[in-house]
Amino acid sequence: MPNFPPDLRQWYYFAAVAEERHFGRAAARLSMTQPPLSQAIRSLERELGVELFARTKRAVALTAVGEALLPTVLKLLAAAEELPALAKSLALGETGRLSLAFVSIADYGLLPSLLREFGMRYPLVRLQLTEATSDVQIEELVAGHIDAGLIIPPLPPRYVAELSYLPLLSEPLVLAMPSAASTAPDDVPIHLKEVADLPLVIFPRRLAPRFYDAIMECYSDVGVVPHIGQEAIQMQTIVSLVSAGMGVALVPQSLRNLRRTGVVYRPLAHGSFVVETGLVWRKGDIGHVLASFINIVRTLASA
Template sequence: MLPITPDLRQLRYFIAVAEEKHFGHAAARLSMTQPPLSQAIRALEETLGVALFARTKRSVELTQVGSDLLPEVRRLLASAEALRPLAQSLARGEAGVLSLAFVSTADYGLLPSLLRDFGAHHPRVRLQLTEATSDVQIEELVAGRIDAGLVIAPLPPRYAAQLSWLSIAREPLVIAMSSEMAARVEGRGASAGAEWREAPISLRDVA
């Protein structure tokens, strides 16, 4: 019983005969004898239901169908040969899809530069971006629904053993208030209209 579709071996044989235009030369190129090569090409033609070569005692020429099919077969084989390196790249994390979540504040300055740098080093990885708050991201990470997230520290202690994290940026936060409010902070008075540049304080200090 003939196979429903040709196998890759038959397609390689077809390309060799098409390029050599001689079964004997193609067989030598493939390190095989001529009879099995001829049988494989016949089987390929029967599987496809078309004649790929016009044969005479002195020459072998592609039919119009064979000529039109040749570039498609080359593309198909090239894709098949790329499967092994692609699989290895996927296993190493060098290709595929990476789902990344981020807090909204990262979108303003941090995220664009990170994406440019990541794209330069991992051009075959497609990023799937989702905006989410830190608590939602942590739940998604633990559940395995995202691969990584840009969150605001600290992580809840109960997830310390499940997640690994790396500090990538630090941003200073300041508190702004009226001069009257600043004057109420114990030991940290400020005159009206002056800028307040003292050491960090707790919100309890301005209650």
């Protein structure tokens, strides 16, 4: 049988005697008689193999060991008193940790408002945020390395049975183009035929197949076959390449919030093409913190 260390009650007795410097006053404070308290302190000293108090007929003083132990004991007892409230907070999803990954487009639209709302409601939850493409997020999620992710669908068929998905935001695509190539203000719609000779900067299809296909559909609907000039996996990089005059890009409307010198964002004059972003998590693996986060996502999605 293991040798268990002294329990909290013994340390509580020690702290009372140490603070009162008197067994009688400490016993009264603890609502007990003095003999059991004296016995408990003796028992604690035997277990530790050291004397904690120097006793005389008129006074009780801490030994050097007792003096050194007291600050740590007081911290221990304070932490123990907080445990019931902490347990309740954990059960309600009010404290803990949430590991969330997100695609780069979320950073310019839904993510800031989502984090603000969650932070206001659950300030004690520690968020661990990671930017990653949808395919990386799904692999990390299945492996148990993150709790949830904001992705561009679809889910890979092999993981549909393992993951839950909640649509959150659908937004139209706009054209990001070099300001030098734009002949009108950025609120004036543009037809893709007007920029058919400019290279297209785009996500690799393997990383965001639905997004990639939506962009290709935009072009095919107007009878244009785009020339893909560059591929990039981050929206910031795509917009930077547009700013550098490397081509044009179809991006979610929320990217208008990413202001970059030399870039204008113009709505499309044809069609109503949208890109969707949603939350994904493991089925049957929903802790209290994640459940609280999902509830906020549902509320924002229905607003």
